[in-house]
Structures are given as C-alpha cells and as structure tokens.
Amino acid sequence: MKDINKQTTSRNITIGDIAKELGLSKTTISRAISGKGRISAETKRKVQEYIQLHNYKPNVIAKGLAQSRTYNVGVILPADANLVEVPFFQSCLLGVCEAAAGLDYDVVVTTVTEDDITLLKRLIDNQKVDGVVLTRSLVNDLPAAYLKETGIPFVLIGSSEDEEVIQIDSNHTAGCCELTAILLKSGCNRIALLAGNQNFVVNRSRYEGYRKAFRDMEQDMDNEIVFLDRNNNVLIQQAVNAILAKGADGIICSDDFICSKVLTQLEERNVAVPDMVKVASFYNSSLLENHNPPITAIQINAKDLGITAGKKLIGMISGEKIEQKSLVDYEIALKKSTS
Amino acid sequence: MKDINKQTTSRNITIGDIAKELGLSKTTISRAISGKGRISAETKRKVQEYIQLHNYKPNVIAKGLAQSRTYNVGVILPADANLVEVPFFQSCLLGVCEAAAGLDYDVVVTTVTEDDITLLKRLIDNQKVDGVVLTRSLVNDLPAAYLKETGIPFVLIGSSEDEEVIQIDSNHTAGCCELTAILLKSGCNRIALLAGNQNFVVNRSRYEGYRKAFRDMEQDMDNEIVFLDRNNNVLIQQAVNAILAKGADGIICSDDFICSKVLTQLEERNVAVPDMVKVASFYNSSLLENHNPPITAIQINAKDLGITAGKKLIGMISGEKIEQKSLVDYEIALKKSTS
DNA sequence: GTGAAAGCGCTAACAG
DNA sequence: CTGTTAGCGCTTTCAC
Secondary structure: OOOOOHHHOOOOOOHHHHHHHHOOOHHHHHHHHHOOOOOOHHHHHHHHHHHHHHOOOOOHHHHHHHHOOOOEEEEEEEOOHHHOOOHHHHHHHHHHHHHHHHOOOEEEEEEEEOOEOHHHHHHHHOOOOOEEEEOOOEOOOHHHHHHHHHOOOEEEEOOOOOOOOEEEEOOHHHHHHHHHHHHHHOOOOOEEEEOOOOOEHHHHHHHHHHHHHHHHOOOOOOHHHEEOOOOOHHHHHHHHHHHHHOOOOEEEEOOHHHHHHHHHHHHHOOOOOOOOOEEEEEOOOHHHHOOOOOOEEEEEOHHHHHHHHHHHHHHHHOOOOOOOEEEOOEEEEOOHHHO | OOOOOHHHOOOOOOHHHHHHHHOOOHHHHHHHHHOOOOOOHHHHHHHHHHHHHHOOOOOHHHHHHHHOOOOEEEEEEEOOHHHOOOHHHHHHHHHHHHHHHHOOOEEEEEEEEOOEOHHHHHHHHOOOOOEEEEOOOEOOOHHHHHHHHHOOOEEEEOOOOOOOOEEEEOOHHHHHHHHHHHHHHOOOOOEEEEOOOOOEHHHHHHHHHHHHHHHHOOOOOOHHHEEOOOOOHHHHHHHHHHHHHOOOOEEEEOOHHHHHHHHHHHHHOOOOOOOOOEEEEEOOOHHHHOOOOOOEEEEEOHHHHHHHHHHHHHHHHOOOOOOOEEEOOEEEEOOHHHO
C-alpha cells in the first residue's frame, strides 16, 4: 500500500526511476536516450523498450537547465495599433511554429512596438529562449540592436543593411520593380505609388523598386504622385484624392492594408478598376482575396518565410554556419485589376 | 588577470555569486528576492541594492525546475486551412500575451486542427507549460477532452456544455438574438442565416439566438433560408443564390469571413445593400472594416477575451478558485447595411 | 561499455 | 533572522 505502482499517482516518471527499475545508472539511461557516448546495443534496446512501454517523456526543462538551453525560440510580433490584425505576422508565426515543432523546439511569443521593446527585454532577461525571430525590420531597429548587443542568436524576417544580421526575405525591390514594369508595359503612363511607413525597411525597398522600373524602362517618374508614410485612413484618403486629381492611370499599393483602403475610396468615388485606373498591390491576403475585380498582387508566402526563419535560427543555435541572406521566392498573380 | 570582474564574461551572475559576494547564504538571497520567509529589512535592502547594481536577473528556468513550474502558458491556435488568417485568434493571442507578461508568465504557442492534436500533446508531454488557453470550442472537442484527462489547468475561449470547463466567452446566443430582432424590427420579413461549421460551438449558439429572436417576437421562421456549415466559397455562393432566389430581405452572417464573401457575391449580382437586402455580421474585423456601405456587426473584443483568459488561467495555476463562466461584453455597431 | 559524482540555478524543509 | 542540506531531472566529466 506504499509505493507499489507509483505510476498511477501524479509524479512523472524520471530517468532515475528507469535506472532503478532496470538496475542501471542514470548515466546509462541518459545515454540510451540521447544516443551520445558509447552504449551496448542491447542495453539501449532494453531502455528504449521500457521507455516506450511506460510512455516516458524526458523533462525538457531539466535537460535544458543542465545544458543551459531552453529549447524555445522567441517570435516577436509587432503590437503597433494598426498592425495587430495583419495576417502576414500570424502566418509567419505559424510557419516558425511548424519549423520549431519539427526540430523539437517550442515557440514563445511576445510583442514590441516601434519604440518600446520592454517585453522583448523581459523575455531575454528571463532567459526563456535560445534565440529570436524578428518578424519585421525597421530602419532604426531597436529590437535588432538590442539583440545584437546581448549576443543572443536571432534572425530577421525582412531586410537590413546590417550585414551581420541574418535575414530571411523575399526580394521586395525586384518584386515592386517587376510590378511597376508590368503596369508601364500595359500602357499606364502615370503610375502612382502609395506606400506605408518608411521606417519599415520593406516599404523603402518597394519604393526603390518602383523607381528602378522607371529607370530601367527609361521613363519619367512623377514625384507628385508618390505618397509615402501613408499609414492611416486619413492620409490614404488624401493621397487617393491627389492621385485622382493628378490624373494617374495606375496605383501601386505597398501593402494589402493600404490597397483595401484605396479600393474602398475608389468605389465611393465611382472610379472603375481597371477601366479608369489600374491597381496592383503587395501580399495577397484575405484582405484582398474577395475583391471584385480581383487584384493583381505580389504573392508572398509568409508561412514559408516563417518556416525558413525557424529552421535557420535553430540551425544557428545548434552552431551551424548560416548564410547571411535567404531569399524566398515571390510570385506575381496577374488579375483583372491591371488588365 | 583571473576572475577579476567576471561580469564582462559570458556567464550570467547567479544567486550563488551574490551570496559569496555579500557573505550570505544562497537561501538568504533567495528570500530577499522572493520575499518569502523572514529576513531583516537591512539584509534585504543590501541584497536588493546589489541586485539592482549588478542587474541580476533570476533564472526562471531553474526556479521553475525547483518548483515544478514553468511560468509558461500555452495558447492553442487553430491551424485548419481556412482559419489561419482569422484575426480573431491573433487578437486573442495578443491578449493572453499581455495578461501573461503582467503576471510574469510567458506564452508558448502551438496549433491544432479539428482532428489532429499531436502538437498539443507534444507541448504537454514536454512539460513546457503550466496551463493552456484554448481559443475555440468544438462540439466534439479533442483538445478539451485531452487536457481534462491530463488534469492540467486550462481555460476555453468559447463555450462548452461541459460544466467542468472554465469558459471565457461573450454571449453569442443573446448577441445573435438581438441582431436578428433588430432586423425584424426594421421591417425585414424574410431574414436568412448563413452560418459556418456547426461543429464550432459558437456557430451553434448563433443559430440558437437566431431562432430565439423569432420565437420571442412570435414571428415565423423559414428554414429554407437557413444555411449551416457554409465554410467555403462554393457553399457560400450556393447559399447566396438560394437566398436571393427565395426573396430574402435580410442576411445574417455568422462571421466576418462569411460576410465578406457574401458581400462580394451581392456586389457581383448588383444587389444593393441595404436597399435590396440588409446585411449584418459577427465580429467586426479588418475584413469588414473598409466595406462600403459599412456593415452592422456584433463587436467582440477578442483581445479582451484573451486578457481575461490569461488572467483566469494564471489564477487557476496559482490555486485560486475561478468561476466557471466569465462573460465578456459585446456591442452592436449599427451601420448603414441595416438602415 | 557503464557508473559515481558533481553540477545547472534555484527553492524548501529543517535547524539553530 | 540566517544557514545547512537536500533536492528538482537531467547532463557531463572522469574513472573503472
């Protein structure tokens, strides 16, 4: 009536229990599990059989403590007011989760805003993660700077001019260049750009691509119909007004959020797409998915970015040498909005 | 040149270092930090001063191991194909993160699908969390059943008939009843319901509320214009066709995803909202935000649900007695689509 | 091949 | 009020 069949009670079975049960030492059990060190095939088999049978699961926390690792990676999501619902980040997160689970890591999430990284600091201070995935890149990148200072491994979903930062991104400059070129070739003369926060590297890259298209095709670009930092409804509305007043025949939106706002504006003013103005966008999320007419957009697979980021980061943690830049493909989905 | 100013090197400072430095025992340091046990104000001050000065951060993992806790909570997100981009879950997650950070917990994320909970099992097996937040409720709820079996604390964002499950939800039945009643009062006679997966408790509750409105107002309900389990584009399209053919003058959509599809369909058929048919929906997310005309919808603050869920769960973990059901308010935003 | 012992950084009796 | 002693569950030298 004392410790017979302890299994039934709360406490989880430990490596020590197995050792006792099998008349071996904890060391041996540990070796049988990890595969490290020399061990006879026979004992290994016996241990594994026992483990199987009793459904033993090693305590990752204890293992981590012994190795000074956590087997967790952090994913940092932006919590700025207008970004919390952007599906891109959610998909990135799920991608990292998928990669992590496959490598026996878990994902802990926290948030930062453009100018407040206290929650990131907390995560690092508490030593809860072995590395971090940053899901967006800023020009003045507080999180990246901080992580660099601490020396903890991290990767960036996005691009940075800092060559020491491991980056996972698609080529936004090339994408926007291609998109702009398509509009130019399809007969548009006056193509407007409506872009978001220029403190986000991605928006700068797209602007860069837009300009490149004009240079490449030796066409004149009109700065009067380029609108940057248009990250709220009012600014977008003003931009759309200006764009229409100046007789643009094409609009490139730097993201799906902006695009959906633009489309609403155009609708309200009875400006037909694509007849009166063609529209193209970046990142074809659910925000755009149902629009009529369908919107031409650069397709970025955010989940793939997350998966790649997760794998690279865990590789880094495990001491692998990781290339500084991983490019993930994008695709252009040509739809009626530019036809 | 040996261990002078060890601070600079990699290793983090530990409780032992402080003890040695201050000529005290580890226990005393521990007590000074936790506030547990008796300790003189003076030593406490000294320790805290040292901690402050040297920016010591306790190792949460080690603390956890000693106490058999992780100071992590799990958040389980649905990974079913058509749900990954639903902003509701993202907002819930951020809510839990916020609550957790405030209580010195972290959030680890994983996913399940309707019929696959291996990743949840993995998380529990690995003993990485002290409790779990489920972000949606199924009729045949694998995750809830599994967690109940393991005995680990968990809360459900959503509703369940299982009275032992701690639930955080808004009253969807009342909400849908109210919404339906508003349409009925505004002169609609034939109000259609277009609802999603009936294995989700929330969709059943809304259906229930819809019926209740008719009963309450002693009006006849027409089952021919009630469409359930409409969780993809094709099924929604068919439903919209049928709804129009049967001369409905109002449509209630059980979520924003369905609603955005419905609106697209109506637009394509040149059916004017609200002139020819009124439309109302649940959960006013970015998917609906920009629509013209604006859509009447039940506003559910997903982040608040997350915050409440996080707090309740951590309360539970800490041994508090938690009420079985927490209702979070909803609001009805009356917009042009039903005027 | 296997085991003993120390230790990861902290907490928790139990003494004094 | 403070210190001593064991752990938490696992890994990792170092012997044998």
